[in-house]
Amino acid sequence: MARILCAVAAAVLAASSPRIAFSEDGSALSNAEVARESSNPLGRLWILKNTFDNTLQDGDITRNDRWTNTWTFQPTIPMPLPGGFIAVNRITFPTVLRTEVPRGPGSGGPPGGGLPPAPPPSVPKSAIRWDNESGFGDLGLFSLFGRNESVEGLGQRGAFVWGLGPTLTFPTSSRGYLGSEKFSLGPAGVLAYIGNRYTVAALSQNWFSVASRSGGGDKSDVEYSWLQVIYMLNLSDGWQVGGKPVITADWESSNDDRWNVPVGLGVYKALRLGRMPVKVGIEAQYSVVHQDTLGQRWNLALSIDPVIPPLIDWPWQD
Numbered sequence: 001m002a003r004i005l006c007a008v009a010a011a012v013l014a015a016s017s018p019r020i021a022f023s024e025d026g027s028a029l030s031n032a033e034v035a036r037e038s039s040n041p042l043g044r045l046w047i048l049k050n051t052f053d054n055t056l057q058d059g060d061i062t063r064n065d066r067w068t069n070t071w072t073f074q075p076t077i078p079m080p081l082p083g084g085f086i087a088v089n090r091i092t093f094p095t096v097l098r099t100e101v102p103r104g105p106g107s108g109g110p111p112g113g114g115l116p117p118a119p120p121p122s123v124p125k126s127a128i129r130w131d132n133e134s135g136f137g138d139l140g141l142f143s144l145f146g147r148n149e150s151v152e153g154l155g156q157r158g159a160f161v162w163g164l165g166p167t168l169t170f171p172t173s174s175r176g177y178l179g180s181e182k183f184s185l186g187p188a189g190v191l192a193y194i195g196n197r198y199t200v201a202a203l204s205q206n207w208f209s210v211a212s213r214s215g216g217g218d219k220s221d222v223e224y225s226w227l228q229v230i231y232m233l234n235l236s237d238g239w240q241v242g243g244k245p246v247i248t249a250d251w252e253s254s255n256d257d258r259w260n261v262p263v264g265l266g267v268y269k270a271l272r273l274g275r276m277p278v279k280v281g282i283e284a285q286y287s288v289v290h291q292d293t294l295g296q297r298w299n300l301a302l303s304i305d306p307v308i309p310p311l312i313d314w315p316w317q318d
Contacts, residue, residue, distance in 0.1 A: 031238025034277045034307060035270035039232050039240070041190045041203045042078075042088050042146050042163045045307050047279075049074040049090075052302040059294035061102060061128055066294070068099040070137075079312075085147055088163070092140035096133070096178050102294070103129045135174035142167035142188045142205060151193075158195030164188070167205040169222075171213035181219040182209035192230070199242075201230040223251040238270030238279075245285045253291070260296050261289035268303075277307040 029037065037043045050073055057066040073093040080086050146163025167188040173179025184207035192201030209222035225248065232242035243264030250258055266283025285299040 029277070031270040031272070031277070032234065032236065035238040035240050035268065035279060036194060036196070036199065036234055038270065038279050038305060038307065039199045039201070039230060040148070040159075040161060040194045041192060041201055041230070042086060042144055042148060042161045043194075044078050044080065044086065045076070046078065046310055047076040048306045048308060049076060050304045052304075054300045054302075055296050056298040057100075057294055058297050059290075060292055061294055062130075065297075066100040066130065069097040070099075071095045071097055081145075085145065086163075087143060087145045087165075089143045090141070092142075094137035094140070096135055096137060098132055098134050099178075100130045101133045101177060103131060133175065133178070135178050137173050138179040139170040139172040140168070141170075144188060144190055146190065148194070158193055161190060161192035161194060161201070163190045167207065169207055176219070180209065180222050181213050182222045183211040183213070184209045184222045184224075195234075197234055199230060199232040199234065201228075203228040203230070220252050225249040225251070232268070240268040240281075242266065242268070243283055243285070245283075256292040257295070258291075259289045260287050260291060262287040262296065262299060264299075264301075266301070273306075279303070279305045279307070 034045070037045050038047060050071065053068075053070045053072070055068045055070070057068060071094075073095070075091050077089045077091075078086055079089065143165040144163035145165050146161065148159040148161050151158055151160050165188050166185060168185045169180065169183070171179055171181050171183055173181070186206040186208050188203075188205045190201065190203045192203075193199065194201075205226045207222050207224045207226075212219065227247040228244055229247065230242070230244045232240045232244075234240055243266055245262040245264040247262070248260045262285040264283045264285035266281055268279060268281030268283075270277060270279045272278070281301075281303045283301045283303075285301065287296050287298070290297055
């Protein structure tokens with residue numbers, strides 16, 4: 001994994017100019033500005049987001065804690081539009097590095113969120129076998145179209161951010177239980193306030209299955225909601241304290257297995273690796289509500305987000 005990240009960083013550095021400029025007037029951004037702008041879901045930075053989640057799961061079907069380790073690679077590509085609008089596109093490449101998968105009588109396919117299959121609670125725990133598996137998950141793509149409106153108030157200068165767009169997932173998982181086996185689409189949206197001292201944002205995606213991959217017709221339909229809540233206190237020199245947990249709801253599951261509601265607190269820092277700005281962070285999250293059968297209880301998230309020069313000069317850009 002480290003070799004892959006180093007290769008990406010080396011390729012970007014080799015292609016970059018002596019000074020990487022990101023601001024509208026052509027000047028290089030400070031660490032504090034990079035930290036703040038990278039927290040904006042509708043920001044103007046090109047970012048290669050890497051998130052490593054180390055998730056502890058528990059529930060009615062297991063006597064022991066179960067671990068899932070994932071790496072999500074998410075290039076973020078902004079596209080300035082005429083009239084002060086902006087479109088931000090994100091492609092999501094999820095990789096399950098290791099997960100403990102339950103096998104036993106009554107095991108079914110994963111619900112819309114791509115969680116491992118779980119036998120029903122009526123199956124004795126002694127009849128369930130746990131295997132370690134890994135592979136690729138479902139490819140995701142979403143686009144947001146909106147604006148950053150400059151505002152002053154609440155004792156600081158900032159921007160009110162809004163955007164809407166489509167979100168899609170494609171059944172590309174290397175193993176059926178690592179994905180939904182469905183092609184799904186739905187609406188996405190963002191509301192945020194990006195200030196000098198603090199940032200608050202809500203980024204929502206919702207999926208509904210419309211077709212199945214060959215052999216996946218017996219899997220559950222997808223009706224799934226995903227809400228990332230971002231809250232950051234901006235400190236000096238690119239330091240931030242806050243969280244960005246993801247609340248999920250699987251509407252195809254029973255009430256006891258529908259919701260996962262984590263709260264998180266972490267530390268983030270924007271710094272320079274040579275000429276390249278990079279934002280790194282670590283955050284601990286605890287689910288105050290989680291699935292009864294099998295669900296996330298704790299998550300330790302590590303993020304490494306290189307900020308790269310724009311790779312495209314849009315012809316209408318000022």
